[in-house]
Amino acid sequence: MGLALVACSSGDGGGDPTDAGSGTGDAQELGGSLTVFAAASLQEPFDDLLAAFGELYPDVEIGPAVYDGSSTLVTQLEEGANADVLATANTSTMDAITAAGLEASAPESFATNTLVIAVPAGNPDGIADLPDLDDTTFVICAPEVPCGDATTRLFEAQGFTGTPVSQEQNVTAVAERVVNGDVGAGLVYGTDVASRADDLEAVVPTGAEDVVNTYPIVELDGAEPAGALFVQFVLSDAGRAVLAEHGFGAP
Template sequence: MSLLPTRRRAAAAVLTAALLVPLAACGADDSGTAKGRDRGTADGSGSDPGAPQADLTVLAASSLTDVFKEAGAAYEAKNPGTRVTFSFAGSQELAAQVKQGAPADALVTADTTTMDGLSADTGKPTVIAKNRLVIAVGEGNPEKVENIEDLADPKLKVVLAAPEVPVGRYGEQVLDAQRIEVKPVSQEPNVRAVLSKVELGEADAGLVYRTDAATATDRVDAIEIPDAQNAIASYPAATLKASKHGEAATAFVAWLSTPEARKILRGAGFQQP
């Protein structure tokens, strides 16, 4: 009986095994690379191993413009390979964008009313910060505005946000509670537009969030409104169900409630939830 066929089969088996080893190794490398790409690394680089990497688009209320730029940079530093792009506008404009199917991954509004109206389009919201109103006036307070009652002076050019805008609703709530009638020279689409009118001298006074006035201390002064007369603004954050990066969006929204994020928000003047 010849041993040639047996030797040939053995040689073929050895050759096949030799070919499969590098393929198996490549498969392991690819799997490891994908896992690192999606989950981050745990090599001490500072990234969060539980946060998948992605290019995220976050719709955020105008009053978060400055602080979220800082927060986004901090999140990207913590999660190399992740990029967070913000689109800032009045909360009512953001709601319209969501309903129209604008491509985005998360939403942060300046009130719970707007967020609640989008429950079919969002995950469960979490309040990440709170805020209060102040009266913004020109630097040096040239019109000598002292309190909320002074806004009723017909000689004073007052600008407010439109009533469908969260800060406009809060302002309306404050004025109605004190039975103060104000005839604004204009009603703006977001809080930054109100602040801009005062900065440019196109208005003598306007109701804005405390944090917005704090971004322009060299151009406007802020007149505090007593807590008993004020309104508290809540900022809920939620993922969008239409997001193509669900896990990454969830990780970012969760991060907004971490001590690191809260420290950034607190530094900008926001209150804890």
């Protein structure tokens, strides 16, 4: 009953599943558990989304979400890790899940994100674009990670051949190295800088608009009933409003 109500209210992304839960005993009586695997860049909005979902369905046992590089999450699932929902930071990593037959439904796009150069507050090295990275130390994501794949495409398109001091396994690690003063800059998503506005500034590199990452979400094979409901919640107007508050674009 709850699933039908949420699906009807959210449809193609319109509506608000909170309307389905409020005043409807069947929707709020949903039980079971929910485990979500999500790209590291989604941690703040998904923490908020899971908290809101828990208020809608208080009988659902929501486990700690697992946030990491999308490729790392896919590997864990391929090796037998249990989760109900997967959200990745690009479509190619999600393709590996569908190729392995681990999905219970077709993945749906729910957000977008764009690369920026993260620099310390005040931009002490005066970085204005990619060539300026040659005058400082910088880090990027590993190429198998969505932010690293986007960075590789950006560098190739702009003919930039600078050498990073390291390649991290998720975008959070890149942002934190800049925050901690380990390096002078890092290639991250705009949302990673927005969530650390006291410590970082964003420099939009030339060509960034051509390597926008699209985020898909999917209910996984064998998922608890709450899995499908959470996917619909993320796709709803209420879910997309939360994502927009954290700086994510519409799909």
